[in-house]
Amino acid sequence: ETGVTQTPRHLVMGMTNKKSLKCEQHLGHNAMYWYKQSAKKPLELMFVYNFKEQTENNSVPSRFSPECPNSSHLFLHLHTLQPEDSALYLCASSQDWQARSQGTEAFFGQGTRLTVV
């Protein structure tokens, strides 16, 4: 049990579908993140939320839409995706900026394996 739970674990969707990925953390953290892991590429940071506010969007296409209703939950809404969006999507959480002096690490979920057909 990592403390960060992602659902579903696997998702196959067509390019015209709309789906959502869910992430929930039980660690009392205030910052949550979405990462994309593609084959042979470094993990790419997509979005950062701190205290429910989006603080970073790394030039992610608008077909990916994040939502953070509270500090424990994070969603990634998907629509009209492309085959190149197929990847492992990882959610992570960490303490907020006030703990930065401790070099706090991020805790990751197991990821959602997304396949776009």
Place this chain on the structure above:
Amino acid sequence: AQSVTQLGSHVSVSEGALVLLRCNYSSSVPPYLFWYVQYPNQGLQLLLKYTTGATLVKGINGFEAEFKKSETSFHLTKPSAHMSDAAEYFCAVSQNTGFQKLVFGTGTRLLVSP
């Protein structure tokens, strides 16, 4: 801008042999450095981290890493490989500038043979 370079996308060792996974970083400010491990179909798990203080850091599962500022390196080692160590390993760097934003390397897959 920060960056991480992991030399070797694959490293093969025999069970009982020394494990050495290389990581070099680039950072304009004192970095925080991390090693994460990813087992098949799993998320990332923290192995160890360097923030400040002692440059030799010990982590879980017998791994350790040494921060060498002069070489801008943070190589991961384990004296004796075990079959269960087979996984992908990621080096990451972050700045102490606020939120925890990790910049990852491309990963090194460790293969352990009997």
